[in-house]
Amino acid sequence: MQDSFIKAGVIGYPVKHSKSPLLHEHWITRHQKQGAYNAIEVPPEKLENMVQDLIDRGYAGFNITLPHKQTIMHLCTDIDDTARAVGAVNTVIIEDGRLYGRNTDVFGFLENIRAAHPDFAFTGIHALVLGAGGAARAVIYGLIDAGAKQITITNRTRAKADDIAASFADLAAQHDCRLSVLDWDDRDSGDAGAAPAETDLLVNTTSLGMTGKPSLSYDVNALPSSAMVCDIVYAPLYTDLLSDARARGLRITTGIGMLLHQAKPAFAAWFGVMPDVDDLLEQKILKA
Numbered sequence: 001m002q003d004s005f006i007k008a009g010v011i012g013y014p015v016k017h018s019k020s021p022l023l024h025e026h027w028i029t030r031h032q033k034q035g036a037y038n039a040i041e042v043p044p045e046k047l048e049n050m051v052q053d054l055i056d057r058g059y060a061g062f063n064i065t066l067p068h069k070q071t072i073m074h075l076c077t078d079i080d081d082t083a084r085a086v087g088a089v090n091t092v093i094i095e096d097g098r099l100y101g102r103n104t105d106v107f108g109f110l111e112n113i114r115a116a117h118p119d120f121a122f123t124g125i126h127a128l129v130l131g132a133g134g135a136a137r138a139v140i141y142g143l144i145d146a147g148a149k150q151i152t153i154t155n156r157t158r159a160k161a162d163d164i165a166a167s168f169a170d171l172a173a174q175h176d177c178r179l180s181v182l183d184w185d186d187r188d189s190g191d192a193g194a195a196p197a198e199t200d201l202l203v204n205t206t207s208l209g210m211t212g213k214p215s216l217s218y219d220v221n222a223l224p225s226s227a228m229v230c231d232i233v234y235a236p237l238y239t240d241l242l243s244d245a246r247a248r249g250l251r252i253t254t255g256i257g258m259l260l261h262q263a264k265p266a267f268a269a270w271f272g273v274m275p276d277v278d279d280l281l282e283q284k285i286l287k288a
């Protein structure tokens with residue numbers, strides 16, 4: 001049974017790095033809610049027992065970070081279409097002792113771009129997605145759902161891009177969206193294919209460019225002057241890709257908003273208020 005003091009948290013292993021407690025505690029204070037949001041370290045072998053403990057302790061739900069985003073699905077009574085298609089649950093709502101699995105990364109990705117560029121329309125666009133990991137699946141699902149007409153995926157390991165394209169083929173066909181795969185070496189070469197030159201939106205979903213990782217080599221001159229460039233890496237906030245795009249006069253979207261916006265539906269489900277993302281929160285999270 002849940003009491004009036006609302007408990008939520010994030011489970012992971014490790015989990016200390018998570019910015020989610022700071023984010024949700026900010027909104028708990030802002031909305032004067034009686035509640036708490038904790039980081040809970042859950043080793044893989046203890047997942048089932050520790051989740052049962054959260055249920056017994058009356059938790060309203062929890063976020064999930066690595067390495068539990070797939071394994072938690074086995075414990076869920078219900079998984080929504082988005083989480084099923086993306087293949088990962090990052091938010092669980094607990095009701096009557098049952099777990100309801102959701103994926104809010106898709107919402108976070110789309111909402112971030114919409115908030116930064118309210119005039120940007122996804123309908124009919126050509127998107128070029130760099131990367132084919134977990135985050136790419138959420139981005140590609142979001143782009144299909146939002147009405148993209150053509151999505152080109154390119155990844156260092158081409159087989160993973162082929163796998164994603166195959167797994168989203170039916171969904172894309174239902175939405176009249178064409179999926180194709182481009183060799184990683186051709187990602188910014190106008191000669192090798194029409195993809196870069198026709199791109200309305202370029203999204204980096206690789207970990208390249210992140211602090212401590214190798215940099216991403218991408219020639220933004222391959223893109224048309226109308227293109228928007230989005231990097232979901234947010235540390236640093238302005239990656240070399242975004243700095244190059246900005247220097248060329250292209251519109252850009254940083255990655256921090258995806259992290260902030262993806263947390264909103266979870267907070268709303270547990271605490272009953274849809275919170276806002278503002279500059280104060282963004283600065284707080286970036287400084288943490």
Ligand SMILES: NC(=O)c1ccc[n+]([C@@H]2O[C@H](COP(=O)([O-])OP(=O)(O)OC[C@H]3O[C@@H](n4cnc5c(N)ncnc54)[C@H](OP(=O)(O)O)[C@@H]3O)[C@@H](O)[C@H]2O)c1
Pocket residue numbers: 105108130131132133134135136155156157158160205206207208210214232233234255256258259260262
């Ligand atoms: N803003 C947000 O809210 C948000 C949300 C989720 C993720 N992210 C960020 O997105 C990034 C990817 O996350 P993920 O969960 O998708 O990770 P992931 O599943 O491990 O995928 C990593 C991706 O990066 C590529 N990559 C790694 N090293 C590379 C290299 N040296 N050269 C070329 N490609 C390389 C991988 O290519 P291969 O397949 O060839 O290995 C793969 O496509 C991370 O930086 C993460 O912090 C941000």
